[in-house]
Amino acid sequence: RSGKYYFYDNYFDLPGALLCARVVDSLSKRNNGQKTFDFWKDIVAGIQHNYKMSAFKENCGIYFPEIKRDPGRYLHTCPESVKKWLQQLKNAGKILLLITSSHSDYCRLLCEYILGNDFTDLFDIVITNALKPGFFSHSPSQRPFWTLENDEEQEALPSLDKPGWYSQGNAVHLYELLKKMTGKNEPKVVYFGDSMHSDIFPARHYSNWETVLILEELRGDRDAKPEES
Template sequence: MGDHFSLSDCDVIGFDLDHTLCRYHLKETSRLIYESFAGYLVEHKGYDKDLLNLTPATWDFCFKGLVVDLEDGNLVKLAEDGTVLRATHGSNDLSTEEIIKHYGPKREWKHFNSLNTSFTRSAKYYFYDNYFDLPGALLCGRVVDMLHKRGNEVNSDFWKDMVAAIDHNYNTSAFKEDAGTYFPSVKRDPGRYLQPCSDSVKTWLQSMKNAGKVLLLITSSHSDYCRLICEHILG
């Protein structure tokens, strides 16, 4: 292979769908995802209705790369070597002194080696690495706040309810059955959440097909949802 990479040299080209070929209106989609999860907790698990109330400032809490420590209700942002850069307990910021008290003078997060080698899920932590579950980080923080307000112990039990909320909205039959909140909302008004591809992108894709390229769509989304997305963004 030469020094320069060019798609024109490739016979087969694969495109990720969500947040690549398909761009989302992130503000609207993030709110929908949050409300989908929070609504389930309120309606099915008896959580406080206050979880449904959001202000614009609360969204500053969400950014990719957060880890929720399920053992103590902390959410941490890590450096590449596992150092805790910042942390909250629930939605409340921990001071430098509190971080050192909790994680030691070197501010080391004890599960970093496990996370760094596999990025797998664990019964002890959850790594928020994509937009489809990221609003759940904000919800986790607010649930921890709620548990404190109730005088309840904060432990990993609340995570079982969070997983149930995710499954209720994203399981493979939810789209077909109009279950949950997320899929029915997108089906009713796709333009509110999905951005159509520009004419230049459509022309580019067609030119590659005309040149004999094999184009692939690579996604973990369910086929029914993919069909809806592609019909809206590509026509």
């Protein structure tokens, strides 16, 4: 771990990489080929202003006001085939989880647009503000689950006793709940994620879950026309 480096490891981070590159270009041109830079703290301040926990409710920054105004400009609705598949899994007795580091108000906006207003019917457990990868690597005492009321965290829980919508938390207490819900000592979890750093590696390494990486580049391979021989 080093403060000198930041790992841009998924599509959500790519605009930040582009922004950093443009800052470097701008400073280099302005300062006759400047070679060292110290603007990362300003990038972090901008991220915190736009994405802090209260930003959605306060309607501050650039991102949340715009996506609330016109979500269809930025989001794709989920194909009916995927929603049907999720419902089939639930009908077959599988427990469906939604775990996201997004806060509850933003998660609700996205899921209502993408999956429909009844999206909570698809999931037995919804966990927002999960603070991954710490959700997998931290102990229950470090990351307890919190109850939510009107998208505000209310009460830290000593354990997770029933399905529902929670904030923060840890994989240990979640797995104990899955044991209780399934009646199995070692229930199998298959976890889908789009970040090697926050999803795939920690879920496999710390929790021994089966993992599936959602990799957008594969769509290009699928849609590409075969080369003529």
